[in-house]
Amino acid sequence: MSISGLTRASRAHPGFVAALIHRLSGLALAIFLPLHFLMLGLALDEAAFSGAVAWSNQPLVKISEALMVSALAVHFAGGLRLLAVEFLGLTRAQGAWIAGCFAFGGGVGILFLMRAF
């Protein structure tokens, strides 16, 4: 038995949740990035590239793309917030800022979906 499991109550606050989401979104982006580059690299062969782009217009792929865009937006907003904490010493009212970052990330994802469909 361990003293505290994965779900430590001490983690249940905005700062930790934000850091976790920031990390997971960063991780997702870092994994997605080489794939993204490989896909764009297909443009060396026009037909392959058209195929890939056409494939990406399937609804399921579009939804995954929306998730990636959301991840980027959330990571971006959360990253800005972190920079503000670190470089401007802004540590107050972080709960509200963090909620704002999530809203921004979610908003961008929804906007993407609305325009994509």
Next chain:
Amino acid sequence: MTSQERTFQVDIWRGDENGEYQPFEVPERENQTVLDVVTYIQRHLDPALAYRFACRVGVCGSCAMTVNGRPRWTCRTHVSRVVKNGKLTIAPLTNLPVIRDLVTDMTPFFEKWRDARGRFVAGDGPKNELAPVEPESNERAAASEAIECINCGVCYSACDVVSWRDDYLGPAALNRAWAAWNDVRDGDRTGILKAVSQGTGCHTCHTHQSCAEHCPVALNPTFSIAGLKRASLKAKLKGQLR
């Protein structure tokens, strides 16, 4: 214990890191801190229960434990504020070696305090005078914000970065370094920045803010660490950290 007394269940960690929880029934009192609960068990139910305390009023920082999953000072935590569904779970602090039951070995915590140069180094000012320091000055204000640490280890236990890499100096030591760095009387302020900007120092912090969230005396190590990140980066860019 009389039969009319209302009781509640308390699960207490027993043994070392590989121990387990043991349930106890403890009578309710109107005024009762978590430390009182532990004391009750030691005095009346199991004389061998190990725990640590000293001042009992929140100044010595000896009595911190994990209460329902959160690190807290137990002498100043009223049971009614933390009891959940009529139950309490009490364990030793995390991120420190367990000696037995609720007692941890705080040695690594203090070693890191030392390694972060959490200590005043005398300057060469006159020894028979007291340096004038204006209370409103930026440095003094910053030092004052960070200075009243009771070195309880709560932040250190709450910080997940400490859990993830045990060489990280941790919030309390860095918070102290920040107060020291803002002390204009210190004779080697650059030395502090050198100490905290090694690989395991302030830049290792990911701004989880669990430290500030849990600090019982409402200090804000996150802010202090951010200050050190900036100050040491500046010094680094100016080539002062060689």
Next chain:
Amino acid sequence: MSPVSYLLQRGTAMLMVPLIITHLAVIIMAVQGGLSAEEILSRTHGSMMWAGFYGLFVFAASIHAGIGMQTILREWTPLGRLASANIGHALIAILWVLGARAIYAVVWA
């Protein structure tokens, strides 16, 4: 994390702020009515402006992500400091190569 890694990671993050804003805007714009290869390529083909933009982006994002992955490996896996650093650096190199190839493909090929 060393102050140098820290500087590079935060520096690239700041550098990417305008790039990401632009990138997000372009994505949202372009996605209207579905993507097509011609659409993408007509924007990028032969454009030195976009070549520069993506060049900078690839450069920064690779460093940023490489260092970030290094941290994650150090903290979330049993890998030590050196192994994590090596993998992080390798990732930067791989991303640079793949990124350069992608830019070449959409601008010049």
Next chain:
Amino acid sequence: MLETMRTDILIIGSGGAGLFAALYAKKANPDLDITIAVKGLVGKSGCTRMVQGGYNVALNSDDSIERHFMDTIVGGKWLPHQDLAWALVNGAVKRIHELENEYGCFFDRNADGSLHQKAFAGQSFDRTVHKGDLTGIEIINRLSEQVWAQDINRLEEHRAVAFVPTKDGSGIAGVLLINMRAGSFRFVQAKTILLGAGGGPTMYRYHTPSGDKSCDGMTMGLRAGLKLRDMEMVQFHPTGILAGNDTRMTGTILEEGLRGSGGYLLNGERERFMFNYHSHGERATRDIVSRSMIEEVRAGRGTPGGGIYIRMAHLGPEKVAKQFKGMVKRCADCGFDLAGGDVEVLPTAHYMMGGIAFEPDCKTTLEGLYVAGEDSGGVHGANRLGGNGVANSTVFGGVAGEAMAKAITDGTDWREPDASVIEHEVGRCLKPFTGKPGDLNAIRETLVDLMWDKAGIIRDKSLLEDCIRELDALGEEHAVAGLADSTRAFNLTWHDWLNLESQILVSKSIAHAALAREDSRGAHYRADFPETGDLETTRYTTIELSDGDKLVTGSEPVEFTIVKPGESLIEGEAGAPPEIAPPPQAAE
């Protein structure tokens, strides 16, 4: 089972006395091997850390060492050892400079950057240096970090249980300790040894000191044949929280400034009563307020919890919450509303003026053993001024450190211990594991009530005689009370047993000394001898252990080496507040 080790200097306790001694000895001779042994963790146990109010020191050009001295002597009702008090007021000036300039204490400043000094009761000048109302944390943290960073050995969670003399009894060879974490014994041989275990009147139902203090140092001193003085002098602080007998919060302090700034004390009928006792009302001195509160309760006008209410709400709850943030938060954490409601309080045992008799160089009569801090007696006489306690421990701690290092440089060597003493003392400590489990809780409850009721704030002959008789019986009960033979590692119940042993012996000393002093002065009040008595012929009480278990009291004349009653070194009245009495800002 018995580990042994050698060190040059062994220091017992890590309060102001212990830490200063270590740093001073190291500075005097960096090659010395220095070891601090402490019952808790270094810097995190003891009472120096709990100091709220501050540190008395004459720094201002309008103040003077003489003035601080006179305040101390008059406050102590002419009972202090004058050379010690003189060393205190002089040393304090040096210490404050060291604390600031060498160890980095960051005391509060005035707007112009100079050190802020506040008013504290019983002083004719505002001279109390402080860091907010958490002065002790600042001092101890700064000293501890210096110790952590140096090559000074730490034996943490090591409890000293006996001084081990040489075979011929001429000097001290070392100290027997219990390694509390392991539950084993350790003998530490040292060339010089400092006792700085900090006394602490924890044998009273209501008390302020930290839980690790149980008069072990005085007990070891008595057992080693040392003479204690002024043991009847126990200081009570008027406002300790009353929260029930099952909580450790009970007895902890609410600061003096609450009364000073206009707080009311109300009896069970919620009437102010202090003016019935003294024209200064709530702002009278600690001893008067404490006594009046007890009389009010004894007259049947106490609160349901048997205490007195303190009320601040009439000053405006918001204002109170702001001005006394720390106290309001502390009460709130305990479930009380100090800003808006009435909180039950009672006087609480705070400090022991008495202790082991010593010389200004901290030597005791046992060759090689030094003492400093609250374990020592004679500096404060019948009453300790707020702010002189931490000055006492830091000043004499440093003096001891220097003296111990010098003794070694001058050739003091290790002495050979009397092995039979070690064996005997180990046996004494282990005795409870052989007996039938006894009821330690009952013994503790009996002790704290006994001391509270019969040797407390108001004493008389018959109470004290009862007290001594019952303490003797309790001592016998304790001696045969056994413990379940479970693990000895970190066995707090075993240490409770040892605590009680020390507390009972020192309680007896208090009661005997109180019976011997047939007058009332300072902290000691005899209802049957309410007058102070003749100052010129002032004598102090002594007590020692003879034949192993008999306490023998005596008395010695106070030598007025610097100033005689009726004389003064200063203009104006010593001890009287400067100008029109400002409310005491004391936050102790």
